[in-house]
């Protein structure tokens with residue numbers, strides 16, 4: 320019998336990135352990989368990322384978030400999911416700022432930008448090859464040479480890589496449809512250079528303030544938006560002098576504003592969070608969980 324039965328959930332989205340928030344505060348329950356896959360396979364609880372909300376670990380924070388991808392893998396960061404949880408908790412408490420905690424650290428969140436938008440301080444990016452992590456040493460991760468399959472090699476190559484709480488590879492292109500990301504994504508996500516796999520993006524710089532982006536997410540596949548990919552693309556574009564440090568990143572689901580702040584190097588991500596419906600988890604939802 321699942322320990323999750325009768326726990327409240329909120330089905331949300333951040334620019335179409337499907338987020339399921341499961342409230343486990345006040346319990347010692349933990350979502351297993353099999354339970355996550357079972358929930359993701361259902362139309363009412365389908366998600367790209369599940370945000371399991373636990374009691375705070377650090378005093379002064381609003382909660383600890385365990386993050387699971389649709390394939391059941393646990394990860395350290397999810398930008399769109401963080402905005403969704405922050406929005407839910409700020410509305411619940413009638414406040415306009417709070418701090419959430421993940422395996423990657425503390426995230427300061429505030430109601431900001433346009434009405435209904437949330438800003439998250441995603442912290443400072445990391446660029447060292449071992450921090451991404453990469454399998455072998457690269458002195459400069461602004462551009463790395465990758466051996467890619469014969470079909471895609473002439474079309475996409477030499478990505479920038481960054482860790483913004485999770486690993487990302489950004490391929491710079493003139494045309495976001497130059498390769499079929501649904502086909503190339505799984506091969507690149509599992510490329511031997513990425514020992515923990517990676518999120519894979521195609522990025523087109525359209526002005527010094529604007530990037531368009533398509534993302535193949537590790538553990539979730541093609542999604543309508545990925546907040547951390549937008550952050551990774553923005554900092555990589557600024558590092559390679561393609562843009563300035565304040566950009567709009569437009570994903571299939573819509574735009575995010577990303578500011579890479581001078582001084583402390585922190586990335587500020589601003590965008591919407593939308594509540595679709597609420598419910599309670601039932602035994603039937605886990606009948607086929609492995």
Ligand SMILES: N[C@@H](CCC[C@H](N)C(=O)O)C(=O)O
Nearest residue numbers: 397398399485537545546547
């Ligand atoms: N959609 C998320 C990223 C979720 C985690 C990612 N798939 C990973 O495995 O690192 C976002 O909005 O950042």
